[in-house]
Amino acid sequence: MAEKLIYPYEIKNVTEEEDKVVKKYYKDYIRPFIRVGPHGYFSMAGFGDHAADIYNLEVRPDDIWVVSFSRSGTTWLQELxxxxxxxxxxxxxxxxSLTKRYAFIEYPTQASEIRKGEPSVNSHHRAxxxxxxxxxxxxxxxxIKTHLPLSLLPPKLLDTAKVLYIARDPRDVAVSFHFMHKLFRYFDEGVTFEEFWELFKKDLLLHMPIFPHIEEAWAKRDHQNMMFxxxxxxxxxxRSVIDKxxxxxxxxxxxxxxxKLAEYLSFENMKKSSGFKFGKSDNKDNEVTFMRKGKSGNWINYFNTDKMKEEVDEYFEKHMKNSDLRFPEIN
Known part of the structure; x- marks a missing residue:
């Protein structure tokens, strides 16, 4: 058995002020929320309990890992x-079910400390x-599926197994992540997107910050075991992605x-599948559902005040100016 590695990153509590703000939304947690490593990845205290266990997981050469920031097309890529x-x-x-075919490694670390149960959509669907x-x-x-950044995963991962990473425009992620927080009952139904955006831009949400998460994988995009x-x-x-x-x-x-595979994997076909058809209702206009709209650029419909438009432009430009990462445009 391999010797257990010492966990190399600092795990510290968020500030008292931040914790107070966050607990207005993430209400089922008692201990202070934490930040991990030099990028300060935000998580529940439960992750701190098991960060070293995850870092020390055995990686096998025939493993296939799908890694992403949440709501970036993970399910689509998993099925592919x-x-x-x-x-x-x-x-x-x-x-x-896809949730049976893939192990979601860090999921229990996000469990409610009050309800004593792992977040779930309902009793019929396990994450x-x-x-x-x-x-x-x-x-x-x-x-294996994970929303953890590469730095918090086993250090020999890329040199041992195949890793597929999928990234999505963070502005679209923000919108989809908002509805996911309601779907999985992390947040109350009444939380507005404006409120969610305030937390997003301050990196006070699960897995945040998003740009370092993506850039860690982008930096490894030429590794022989990485498909970015x-x-x-x-x-x-x-079809081109299927070829790759x-x-x-x-x-x-x-x-x-x-x-045939491209047809099977079309967004509309996957949305119709019983494996992904869960949420508040089957109403095609309902936003609180696992497979929502699947559209790129839809974020513009949610940043719908002058203040929010200005803020999201500044946020995006600030994080993109020193990077060669560019998200493809969809007309």
Whole structure:
């Protein structure tokens, strides 16, 4: 058994003022929220309890990891990667939920400290069946999902296993993340997007800050075991992404097979699937649902005051000015 690594990052509580603000929204938590590492990644205290356990997870050469900031197209990429790796086993995909096929490693660390239960949409949908606690018991090849940045994952991850990272324009993420907080009951139904944006820009939300999260993966985009993708890229040319992922995972498929896969993975088809059809209602106009709109650039409809428009422009420009990272535009 490999010697356990000492956790290299500082874990500290947010300031008392920040904790007071955050607990107006994340109401089911008792201990102070924390920041981790030099980027100050925000999390529940539960992550601090197990950060070293996750950092020391065994990584296997035949693992496939899907890594992302939340609400960046993770589910879409998970389904694509699993099908490509499993010889387009549509029957298996339809008979076994994605949450059973992938271990969501850090999920228990986000659990409510008051309700004593892990966040869930409802009793019929589990966010995961497996996590860091039993990952070592799963048979290979393992499929693993995480919203943690690369720096908080096992240090030998990229040199050992295949990693697919998907990034999305943070302005669109902000909108989708807002509705996710309601869907998973982290926040009350009445929390407005304006309130959520105040927390987002101050990095007072789970997994924040988003730009360092993305840039950590962007910096590793040329590593032989890294496939860096954009959500907008999948929207614009899904067939091209299927080609890339197939090559990355060492699989070859006919043109006809890839066309069928692209049709299967279309946003509308996935939204109709019983595996993703959960939320407040099946009303196509309801926002509090797992598969929402799948549109890029829709953020502009939510930053709808002069103040918010000015703030989001300043926020985006500030974080992009010293980076060569650029999000593809969708017309």
């Amino acid at each position: 990667a699993w099908l490509v790796a499993n010889d387009l086993a549509y029957d298996g995909a339809e008979s076994t 995961t069946f497996d996590d860091f606690r039993n990952l070592h018991t799963l048979t290979s090849p393992r499929f 993708l954009f959500y907008e890229e999948m929207q614009k040319n899904l 992922v197939s090559k990355f995972l060492g699989k070859e498929y006919t043109l006809e097979q890839k066309e």
